[in-house]
Amino acid sequence: MIEVLYFAWLRERIGTGAEQIETTAPDVAALIAELKTRSPGHALAFADPGALRVALDQELADSLAAPLAGVREVAFFPPMTGG
Amino acid sequence: MIEVLYFAWLRERIGTGAEQIETTAPDVAALIAELKTRSPGHALAFADPGALRVALDQELADSLAAPLAGVREVAFFPPMTGG
Amino acid sequence: MLRLQSEPFAPGAALDAFVTAHPGAGAVVSFTGHVRDEGGRLVALEIEHYPGMARRAIEAQMTAARARWGLSGVQVIHRFGTIPAGGPIVMVATAAPHRAAAFEAAEFLMDHLKSRAPFWKREITADGPGPWVEARATDEGALDRWR
Amino acid sequence: MLRLQSEPFAPGAALDAFVTAHPGAGAVVSFTGHVRDEGGRLVALEIEHYPGMARRAIEAQMTAARARWGLSGVQVIHRFGTIPAGGPIVMVATAAPHRAAAFEAAEFLMDHLKSRAPFWKREITADGPGPWVEARATDEGALDRWR
Secondary structure (H helix, E strand, O other), X not given: OEEEEEOHHHHHHHOOOEEEEXXXXXXXXXXXXXXXXXXHHHHHHOXXXXXXXXXXXXXXXXXXXXXXXXXXXXXXXXXXXXX | OEEEEEOHHHHHHHOOOEEXXXXXXXXXXXXXXXXXXXXXXXXXXXXXXXXXXXXEOOEEOOOOOOEOOOOOEEEEEOOOOOO | XXXXXXXXXXXXXXXXXXXXXXXXXXXXXXXXXXXXXXXXXXXEEEEEEOHHHHHHHHHHHHHHHHHHXXXXXXXXXXXXXXXXXXXXXXXXXXXXXXXXXXXXXXXXXXXXXXXXXXXXXEEEEOOEEEEEOOOXXXXXXXXXXXX | OEEEEOOOOOHHHHHHHHHHHOOOOOXXXXXXXXXXXXOOOEEEEEEEEOHHHHHHHHHHHHHHHHHHHOOOEEEEEEEOEEEXXXXXXXXXXXXXXXXXXXXXXXXXXHHHHHHHOOEEEEEEEOOEEEEEOOOOHHHHHHHHHHO
Protein backbone atom coordinates (compact mmCIF):
# COMPACT_ATOMS: atom_id res chain seq x y z
CA MET A 1 0.00 0.00 0.00
CA ILE A 2 1.39 3.36 -0.98
CA GLU A 3 0.13 6.90 -0.60
CA VAL A 4 -0.12 8.69 -3.95
CA LEU A 5 -0.33 12.49 -3.90
CA TYR A 6 -1.32 14.89 -6.68
CA PHE A 7 -0.73 18.64 -6.86
CA ALA A 8 -1.86 21.62 -8.94
CA TRP A 9 -3.64 20.73 -12.20
CA LEU A 10 -3.00 16.99 -11.70
CA ARG A 11 -4.98 17.17 -8.49
CA GLU A 12 -7.78 18.99 -10.30
CA ARG A 13 -7.95 16.55 -13.22
CA ILE A 14 -7.96 13.55 -10.92
CA GLY A 15 -10.40 15.13 -8.50
CA THR A 16 -8.48 14.32 -5.32
CA GLY A 17 -5.14 15.23 -3.75
CA ALA A 18 -4.35 11.82 -2.26
CA GLU A 19 -5.25 8.20 -2.62
CA GLN A 20 -4.10 4.90 -1.15
CA ILE A 21 -3.06 2.45 -3.84
CA GLU A 22 -2.51 -1.29 -3.55
CA THR A 23 0.12 -2.04 -6.17
CA THR A 24 2.98 -4.31 -7.10
CA ALA A 25 4.31 -1.94 -9.77
CA PRO A 26 8.12 -2.20 -9.76
CA ASP A 27 8.78 1.34 -10.93
CA VAL A 28 7.16 4.74 -11.53
CA ALA A 29 6.33 4.05 -15.18
CA ALA A 30 4.45 0.88 -14.23
CA LEU A 31 2.58 2.71 -11.49
CA ILE A 32 1.52 5.40 -13.98
CA ALA A 33 0.23 2.70 -16.35
CA GLU A 34 -1.92 1.33 -13.51
CA LEU A 35 -3.16 4.77 -12.38
CA LYS A 36 -4.23 5.72 -15.92
CA THR A 37 -6.85 2.94 -15.87
CA ARG A 38 -8.56 4.19 -12.71
CA SER A 39 -10.69 6.95 -14.29
CA PRO A 40 -10.91 9.24 -17.32
CA GLY A 41 -9.51 12.00 -15.07
CA HIS A 42 -6.47 9.87 -14.26
CA ALA A 43 -6.00 9.11 -17.95
CA LEU A 44 -6.13 12.80 -18.78
CA ALA A 45 -3.75 13.74 -15.95
CA PHE A 46 -1.17 11.21 -17.09
CA ALA A 47 -1.60 11.73 -20.84
CA ASP A 48 1.95 13.12 -21.09
CA PRO A 49 4.00 11.60 -18.25
CA GLY A 50 7.20 13.13 -19.57
CA ALA A 51 5.86 16.59 -18.70
CA LEU A 52 5.39 15.62 -15.04
CA ARG A 53 7.66 15.49 -12.03
CA VAL A 54 7.69 12.65 -9.50
CA ALA A 55 8.86 12.62 -5.91
CA LEU A 56 9.47 9.37 -4.02
CA ASP A 57 9.21 9.78 -0.25
CA GLN A 58 9.59 13.55 -0.79
CA GLU A 59 12.75 13.33 -2.90
CA LEU A 60 12.60 14.27 -6.57
CA ALA A 61 13.09 11.18 -8.79
CA ASP A 62 15.44 11.28 -11.74
CA SER A 63 13.29 9.34 -14.17
CA LEU A 64 10.16 7.29 -14.66
CA ALA A 65 12.34 4.20 -14.37
CA ALA A 66 12.96 4.90 -10.66
CA PRO A 67 12.15 1.74 -8.62
CA LEU A 68 9.33 1.79 -6.06
CA ALA A 69 10.76 -0.83 -3.69
CA GLY A 70 10.36 0.41 -0.12
CA VAL A 71 8.70 3.68 -1.16
CA ARG A 72 5.72 4.74 0.94
CA GLU A 73 4.74 8.07 -0.61
CA VAL A 74 4.70 8.91 -4.33
CA ALA A 75 3.81 12.43 -5.46
CA PHE A 76 3.02 13.55 -9.02
CA PHE A 77 2.98 17.20 -10.03
CA PRO A 78 3.73 19.63 -12.87
CA PRO A 79 7.08 21.44 -13.03
CA MET A 80 7.45 23.57 -9.89
CA THR A 81 6.92 27.32 -9.90
CA GLY A 82 8.12 28.47 -6.51
CA GLY A 83 10.05 31.54 -5.45
CA MET B 1 44.70 79.01 -10.35
CA ILE B 2 43.46 75.50 -9.63
CA GLU B 3 42.29 73.81 -6.45
CA VAL B 4 44.30 70.69 -5.68
CA LEU B 5 42.79 68.17 -3.26
CA TYR B 6 44.43 65.25 -1.45
CA PHE B 7 42.76 62.32 0.27
CA ALA B 8 43.70 59.48 2.63
CA TRP B 9 47.45 58.88 3.00
CA LEU B 10 48.29 61.47 0.36
CA ARG B 11 46.61 64.09 2.51
CA GLU B 12 48.56 62.89 5.53
CA ARG B 13 51.92 62.89 3.79
CA ILE B 14 51.37 66.33 2.34
CA GLY B 15 49.93 67.70 5.56
CA THR B 16 46.89 69.36 4.05
CA GLY B 17 43.75 68.33 2.20
CA ALA B 18 43.61 71.25 -0.22
CA GLU B 19 45.82 73.92 -1.72
CA GLN B 20 45.47 76.58 -4.37
CA ILE B 21 48.12 76.24 -7.07
CA GLU B 22 49.19 78.76 -9.69
CA THR B 23 50.33 76.62 -12.60
CA THR B 24 50.67 76.46 -16.35
CA ALA B 25 51.18 72.68 -16.37
CA PRO B 26 49.56 71.33 -19.54
CA ASP B 27 48.73 67.93 -18.14
CA VAL B 28 48.53 65.89 -14.93
CA ALA B 29 52.06 64.51 -15.23
CA ALA B 30 53.50 68.03 -15.50
CA LEU B 31 51.43 69.16 -12.50
CA ILE B 32 52.77 66.27 -10.44
CA ALA B 33 56.33 67.22 -11.40
CA GLU B 34 55.66 70.73 -10.07
CA LEU B 35 53.93 69.55 -6.91
CA LYS B 36 56.81 67.23 -6.01
CA THR B 37 59.12 70.22 -5.58
CA ARG B 38 56.91 71.94 -3.03
CA SER B 39 58.01 69.97 0.07
CA PRO B 40 59.53 66.66 1.15
CA GLY B 41 55.99 65.57 2.03
CA HIS B 42 54.83 66.26 -1.51
CA ALA B 43 57.85 64.40 -2.90
CA LEU B 44 57.02 61.39 -0.72
CA ALA B 45 53.33 61.47 -1.60
CA PHE B 46 54.08 61.51 -5.33
CA ALA B 47 57.01 59.05 -5.22
CA ASP B 48 54.99 56.52 -7.26
CA PRO B 49 52.44 58.43 -9.35
CA GLY B 50 51.38 55.28 -11.17
CA ALA B 51 49.91 53.96 -7.92
CA LEU B 52 47.63 57.00 -7.59
CA ARG B 53 44.26 57.97 -9.00
CA VAL B 54 43.44 61.43 -10.32
CA ALA B 55 40.08 63.15 -10.72
CA LEU B 56 39.65 66.26 -12.87
CA ASP B 57 36.63 68.34 -11.85
CA GLN B 58 35.35 65.26 -9.98
CA GLU B 59 35.64 62.87 -12.94
CA LEU B 60 38.21 60.09 -12.81
CA ALA B 61 41.01 60.70 -15.35
CA ASP B 62 42.19 57.88 -17.60
CA SER B 63 45.90 58.65 -17.42
CA LEU B 64 48.55 61.03 -16.22
CA ALA B 65 48.60 62.44 -19.77
CA ALA B 66 45.12 63.94 -19.27
CA PRO B 67 45.19 67.67 -20.21
CA LEU B 68 44.44 70.33 -17.59
CA ALA B 69 42.98 72.96 -19.94
CA GLY B 70 39.86 74.42 -18.32
CA VAL B 71 40.11 72.20 -15.24
CA ARG B 72 39.39 73.95 -11.92
CA GLU B 73 39.68 71.12 -9.39
CA VAL B 74 42.27 68.33 -9.41
CA ALA B 75 42.15 65.59 -6.79
CA PHE B 76 44.83 63.01 -6.04
CA PHE B 77 44.15 59.89 -3.99
CA PRO B 78 45.04 56.22 -3.56
CA PRO B 79 42.87 53.52 -5.15
CA MET B 80 39.39 53.79 -3.70
CA THR B 81 38.09 51.40 -1.05
CA GLY B 82 34.40 52.17 -0.81
CA GLY B 83 31.42 49.91 -0.35
CA MET C 1 16.18 29.49 9.55
CA LEU C 2 13.23 28.42 7.39
CA ARG C 3 9.69 29.71 7.68
CA LEU C 4 6.83 28.31 5.57
CA GLN C 5 3.70 30.28 6.32
CA SER C 6 0.47 31.63 4.90
CA GLU C 7 0.67 34.90 6.86
CA PRO C 8 2.29 38.01 5.37
CA PHE C 9 5.74 39.04 6.60
CA ALA C 10 7.55 42.37 6.77
CA PRO C 11 10.82 42.17 4.78
CA GLY C 12 12.43 44.95 6.83
CA ALA C 13 11.78 43.32 10.18
CA ALA C 14 13.04 40.00 8.80
CA LEU C 15 16.21 41.68 7.48
CA ASP C 16 16.93 43.46 10.76
CA ALA C 17 16.43 40.26 12.74
CA PHE C 18 18.73 38.40 10.37
CA VAL C 19 21.44 41.09 10.62
CA THR C 20 21.17 41.09 14.41
CA ALA C 21 21.50 37.31 14.47
CA HIS C 22 24.74 37.45 12.44
CA PRO C 23 26.71 40.36 13.87
CA GLY C 24 30.09 39.29 12.48
CA ALA C 25 29.05 39.14 8.84
CA GLY C 26 30.50 41.77 6.55
CA ALA C 27 28.02 41.17 3.76
CA VAL C 28 24.28 40.53 3.89
CA VAL C 29 22.20 40.03 0.74
CA SER C 30 18.42 39.79 0.68
CA PHE C 31 16.00 38.94 -2.08
CA THR C 32 12.29 39.63 -1.73
CA GLY C 33 9.77 38.47 -4.32
CA HIS C 34 6.36 40.12 -4.57
CA VAL C 35 3.21 39.35 -6.56
CA ARG C 36 3.24 41.51 -9.69
CA ASP C 37 -0.20 42.77 -10.73
CA GLU C 38 0.66 42.28 -14.44
CA GLY C 39 -0.76 45.62 -15.45
CA GLY C 40 -3.78 45.29 -13.22
CA ARG C 41 -4.82 41.90 -14.64
CA LEU C 42 -3.92 39.94 -11.49
CA VAL C 43 -5.80 40.24 -8.23
CA ALA C 44 -3.74 37.65 -6.39
CA LEU C 45 -1.67 34.51 -6.70
CA GLU C 46 -2.75 31.27 -5.10
CA ILE C 47 0.20 29.15 -4.07
CA GLU C 48 -0.22 25.44 -3.51
CA HIS C 49 2.58 23.50 -1.85
CA TYR C 50 3.63 20.04 -0.73
CA PRO C 51 4.40 20.74 2.92
CA GLY C 52 6.71 17.89 3.94
CA MET C 53 8.72 17.93 0.75
CA ALA C 54 8.90 21.73 0.69
CA ARG C 55 10.59 21.79 4.07
CA ARG C 56 13.00 18.95 3.17
CA ALA C 57 13.89 20.40 -0.23
CA ILE C 58 14.49 23.95 0.98
CA GLU C 59 16.47 22.81 4.01
CA ALA C 60 18.70 20.73 1.71
CA GLN C 61 19.20 23.78 -0.54
CA MET C 62 20.07 25.94 2.47
CA THR C 63 22.56 23.36 3.73
CA ALA C 64 24.17 23.14 0.29
CA ALA C 65 24.47 26.93 0.03
CA ARG C 66 25.89 27.28 3.52
CA ALA C 67 28.62 24.73 2.79
CA ARG C 68 29.44 25.87 -0.74
CA TRP C 69 29.86 29.56 0.11
CA GLY C 70 30.91 29.34 3.74
CA LEU C 71 27.89 31.33 4.85
CA SER C 72 27.61 32.46 8.44
CA GLY C 73 23.85 32.57 8.08
CA VAL C 74 21.00 31.81 5.73
CA GLN C 75 17.27 32.44 6.01
CA VAL C 76 14.31 31.57 3.80
CA ILE C 77 10.67 32.62 4.18
CA HIS C 78 8.19 31.19 1.66
CA ARG C 79 4.46 31.74 1.75
CA PHE C 80 1.60 29.59 0.52
CA GLY C 81 -2.11 30.28 0.14
CA THR C 82 -3.65 33.36 -1.45
CA ILE C 83 -1.36 36.38 -1.74
CA PRO C 84 -2.80 39.65 -3.08
CA ALA C 85 -0.99 41.64 -5.77
CA GLY C 86 1.93 43.52 -4.25
CA GLY C 87 2.21 41.13 -1.32
CA PRO C 88 5.48 39.39 -0.45
CA ILE C 89 5.84 35.75 -1.55
CA VAL C 90 9.39 34.82 -0.69
CA MET C 91 12.45 36.20 1.04
CA VAL C 92 15.99 34.84 1.04
CA ALA C 93 18.80 36.32 3.12
CA THR C 94 22.46 35.28 3.20
CA ALA C 95 25.34 36.43 5.40
CA ALA C 96 29.01 35.95 4.53
CA PRO C 97 32.35 37.64 5.12
CA HIS C 98 32.47 39.05 1.56
CA ARG C 99 29.91 40.19 -0.98
CA ALA C 100 30.54 37.70 -3.80
CA ALA C 101 29.66 34.73 -1.59
CA ALA C 102 26.54 36.39 -0.20
CA PHE C 103 25.28 37.36 -3.67
CA GLU C 104 25.98 33.98 -5.28
CA ALA C 105 24.42 32.01 -2.45
CA ALA C 106 21.24 34.13 -2.59
CA GLU C 107 20.99 33.62 -6.36
CA PHE C 108 21.62 29.88 -5.96
CA LEU C 109 18.79 29.65 -3.42
CA MET C 110 16.36 31.65 -5.54
CA ASP C 111 17.16 29.60 -8.64
CA HIS C 112 16.50 26.39 -6.69
CA LEU C 113 13.33 27.71 -5.02
CA LYS C 114 11.95 28.57 -8.47
CA SER C 115 12.32 25.12 -10.02
CA ARG C 116 13.20 22.67 -7.25
CA ALA C 117 10.89 23.49 -4.38
CA PRO C 118 7.35 22.03 -4.56
CA PHE C 119 5.20 25.13 -4.96
CA TRP C 120 2.74 25.84 -7.76
CA LYS C 121 1.30 29.23 -8.57
CA ARG C 122 -2.12 29.94 -10.02
CA GLU C 123 -3.39 33.31 -11.19
CA ILE C 124 -6.46 34.83 -9.56
CA THR C 125 -8.13 37.51 -11.68
CA ALA C 126 -11.30 39.53 -11.15
CA ASP C 127 -13.14 36.57 -12.75
CA GLY C 128 -11.82 34.10 -10.20
CA PRO C 129 -9.17 31.38 -10.43
CA GLY C 130 -7.27 31.51 -13.72
CA PRO C 131 -4.56 29.31 -15.22
CA TRP C 132 -1.72 27.67 -13.35
CA VAL C 133 1.52 29.55 -13.97
CA GLU C 134 3.72 27.54 -16.32
CA ALA C 135 7.35 26.88 -15.49
CA ARG C 136 9.68 28.99 -17.62
CA ALA C 137 12.49 27.33 -19.55
CA THR C 138 14.78 30.16 -18.44
CA ASP C 139 14.18 29.22 -14.80
CA GLU C 140 15.15 25.61 -15.48
CA GLY C 141 18.16 26.82 -17.46
CA ALA C 142 19.28 29.06 -14.59
CA LEU C 143 20.21 25.92 -12.65
CA ASP C 144 22.98 25.08 -15.14
CA ARG C 145 25.10 27.80 -13.57
CA TRP C 146 25.38 25.82 -10.34
CA ARG C 147 26.31 22.39 -11.75
CA MET D 1 17.64 57.77 -4.12
CA LEU D 2 21.12 58.42 -2.77
CA ARG D 3 22.00 59.14 0.84
CA LEU D 4 25.55 60.03 1.94
CA GLN D 5 25.59 60.38 5.69
CA SER D 6 27.64 59.91 8.83
CA GLU D 7 24.68 58.75 10.93
CA PRO D 8 23.81 55.07 11.26
CA PHE D 9 20.84 53.68 9.34
CA ALA D 10 18.52 50.75 9.92
CA PRO D 11 18.67 48.35 6.94
CA GLY D 12 15.18 47.01 7.64
CA ALA D 13 13.50 50.42 7.69
CA ALA D 14 15.36 51.35 4.51
CA LEU D 15 14.26 48.11 2.81
CA ASP D 16 10.61 48.55 3.80
CA ALA D 17 10.60 52.15 2.58
CA PHE D 18 12.15 51.06 -0.70
CA VAL D 19 9.62 48.25 -1.20
CA THR D 20 6.75 50.62 -0.41
CA ALA D 21 8.11 53.14 -2.91
CA HIS D 22 8.15 50.51 -5.70
CA PRO D 23 4.92 48.55 -5.30
CA GLY D 24 4.90 47.08 -8.81
CA ALA D 25 8.32 45.43 -8.62
CA GLY D 26 8.35 41.65 -8.55
CA ALA D 27 11.95 41.42 -7.37
CA VAL D 28 13.84 43.45 -4.78
CA VAL D 29 17.48 42.78 -3.91
CA SER D 30 19.37 44.45 -1.09
CA PHE D 31 23.00 44.37 -0.10
CA THR D 32 24.16 45.61 3.28
CA GLY D 33 27.83 45.92 4.19
CA HIS D 34 28.92 46.01 7.83
CA VAL D 35 32.25 46.64 9.55
CA ARG D 36 33.83 43.26 10.33
CA ASP D 37 35.70 43.16 13.62
CA GLU D 38 38.42 40.92 12.13
CA GLY D 39 38.47 38.59 15.08
CA GLY D 40 38.26 41.40 17.62
CA ARG D 41 41.24 43.32 16.19
CA LEU D 42 39.16 46.18 14.77
CA VAL D 43 37.34 48.69 16.93
CA ALA D 44 36.01 50.74 14.04
CA LEU D 45 36.58 51.87 10.50
CA GLU D 46 37.14 55.49 9.65
CA ILE D 47 35.84 56.37 6.21
CA GLU D 48 37.10 59.44 4.42
CA HIS D 49 35.31 60.62 1.31
CA TYR D 50 35.37 63.27 -1.42
CA PRO D 51 31.85 64.64 -1.06
CA GLY D 52 31.17 66.30 -4.41
CA MET D 53 32.72 63.54 -6.46
CA ALA D 54 31.14 60.79 -4.35
CA ARG D 55 27.67 62.09 -5.15
CA ARG D 56 28.43 62.52 -8.86
CA ALA D 57 30.11 59.13 -9.22
CA ILE D 58 27.43 57.16 -7.40
CA GLU D 59 24.59 58.94 -9.19
CA ALA D 60 26.23 58.09 -12.51
CA GLN D 61 26.52 54.44 -11.44
CA MET D 62 22.87 54.39 -10.38
CA THR D 63 21.77 55.90 -13.69
CA ALA D 64 23.83 53.35 -15.60
CA ALA D 65 22.36 50.45 -13.62
CA ARG D 66 18.81 51.72 -14.01
CA ALA D 67 19.17 51.93 -17.79
CA ARG D 68 21.10 48.70 -18.30
CA TRP D 69 18.74 46.49 -16.29
CA GLY D 70 15.48 48.40 -16.71
CA LEU D 71 15.17 48.90 -12.96
CA SER D 72 12.01 50.38 -11.54
CA GLY D 73 13.98 51.64 -8.55
CA VAL D 74 17.48 51.91 -7.11
CA GLN D 75 18.70 53.17 -3.75
CA VAL D 76 22.17 53.66 -2.28
CA ILE D 77 23.10 54.65 1.26
CA HIS D 78 26.83 55.13 1.99
CA ARG D 79 28.24 56.33 5.28
CA PHE D 80 31.42 58.25 6.06
CA GLY D 81 33.16 59.07 9.33
CA THR D 82 33.83 56.61 12.16
CA ILE D 83 31.77 53.43 12.11
CA PRO D 84 32.14 50.96 15.00
CA ALA D 85 32.60 47.23 14.35
CA GLY D 86 29.30 45.66 13.39
CA GLY D 87 27.86 48.95 12.19
CA PRO D 88 26.38 49.33 8.71
CA ILE D 89 28.56 51.05 6.07
CA VAL D 90 26.64 50.75 2.85
CA MET D 91 23.31 49.58 1.52
CA VAL D 92 22.23 49.07 -2.07
CA ALA D 93 18.69 48.16 -3.10
CA THR D 94 17.37 47.42 -6.58
CA ALA D 95 13.84 46.76 -7.84
CA ALA D 96 13.02 45.07 -11.14
CA PRO D 97 10.32 42.88 -12.69
CA HIS D 98 12.49 39.74 -12.47
CA ARG D 99 15.21 38.47 -10.17
CA ALA D 100 18.16 38.25 -12.55
CA ALA D 101 18.04 41.99 -13.30
CA ALA D 102 17.70 42.94 -9.65
CA PHE D 103 20.63 40.72 -8.61
CA GLU D 104 22.94 41.80 -11.41
CA ALA D 105 22.25 45.48 -10.93
CA ALA D 106 22.96 45.23 -7.19
CA GLU D 107 26.25 43.45 -7.87
CA PHE D 108 27.17 46.00 -10.52
CA LEU D 109 26.56 48.82 -8.06
CA MET D 110 28.54 47.18 -5.26
CA ASP D 111 31.45 46.42 -7.59
CA HIS D 112 31.53 50.07 -8.68
CA LEU D 113 31.14 51.44 -5.16
CA LYS D 114 34.12 49.34 -4.07
CA SER D 115 36.59 50.65 -6.64
CA ARG D 116 35.01 53.64 -8.39
CA ALA D 117 33.48 55.74 -5.64
CA PRO D 118 35.84 58.07 -3.74
CA PHE D 119 35.88 56.58 -0.26
CA TRP D 120 38.91 55.40 1.69
CA LYS D 121 38.84 53.17 4.73
CA ARG D 122 41.26 53.22 7.63
CA GLU D 123 41.39 50.70 10.45
CA ILE D 124 40.90 51.88 14.02
CA THR D 125 42.25 49.45 16.62
CA ALA D 126 42.46 49.68 20.40
CA ASP D 127 45.79 51.50 19.86
CA GLY D 128 44.18 54.20 17.71
CA PRO D 129 44.26 54.86 13.98
CA GLY D 130 45.94 52.05 12.06
CA PRO D 131 46.74 51.52 8.39
CA TRP D 132 44.62 52.62 5.46
CA VAL D 133 42.87 49.63 3.93
CA GLU D 134 44.52 48.72 0.64
CA ALA D 135 42.48 48.19 -2.49
CA ARG D 136 42.21 44.51 -3.41
CA ALA D 137 43.11 43.36 -6.91
CA THR D 138 40.02 41.12 -6.85
CA ASP D 139 37.82 44.19 -6.38
CA GLU D 140 39.37 45.90 -9.40
CA GLY D 141 39.07 42.64 -11.35
CA ALA D 142 35.39 42.36 -10.47
CA LEU D 143 34.71 45.31 -12.78
CA ASP D 144 35.73 43.27 -15.85
CA ARG D 145 32.40 41.48 -15.65
CA TRP D 146 30.54 44.67 -16.57
CA ARG D 147 32.60 45.81 -19.56
